[in-house]
Amino acid sequence: MNAVWEEAVTRGNVQLVRDLLGRGTDVNARDRYGQTALMLAAHAGYREIVEILIAHGAEMDITAKYGLSALMLAVVAGHAEVARLLAQAGADR
Numbered sequence: 549m550n551a552v553w554e555e556a557v558t559r560g561n562v563q564l565v566r567d568l569l570g571r572g573t574d575v576n577a578r579d580r581y582g583q584t585a586l587m588l589a590a591h592a593g594y595r596e597i598v599e600i601l602i603a604h605g606a607e608m609d610i611t612a613k614y615g616l617s618a619l620m621l622a623v624v625a626g627h628a629e630v631a632r633l634l635a636q637a638g639a640d641r
Contacts, residue, residue, distance in 0.1 A: 549577040549585070557585040560594045565601075575604045582612040590618040590634060593627035598634065608639035617641050 553573050556564035565585075569575065576584050586606040589597040598618075602608070611617050616624070619639040622631040 549579040549583075553577065553585065554579055554588070557588045557594070557597060558592065560589075560592065560597060562596050562600070565597055569600070569604050575601055575606045576610070578612075581614070584610065584612075584618070586618045587612055587616070587621050590627065590630050591621040591625050593622070593625060593630055595627075595630050595633060598630055602634075602637050608634060608637060609641050611641075 552564075553568055555561075556568055575586075578584055579588075584606065586598065586601045586608065589601060608619070609617055617639065619631055619634045619641060622628075622634060
């Protein structure tokens with residue numbers, strides 16, 4: 549995962565996320581901990597970004613280095629709305 553993509557997601561910059569996806573950024577790219585943009589957005593509670601990433605084919609059930617998925621990260625961080633969104637979209641771990 550490149551720094552611009554990671555920063556766009558972690559700062560909740562919806563427009564930059566859309567722009568980067570439009571330019572072909574890999575929606576499932578991972579950072580050094582194995583986290584994807586979906587995991588970062590779910591952990592931060594960025595519902596709109598989570599929706600965008602799902603719409604662009606983000607894999608929902610992959611896990612990072614420590615075995616946590618986007619759904620687990622949303623739950624741990626207390627983002628029930630994001631966790632519901634992920635579950636409704638088909639995430640099951």
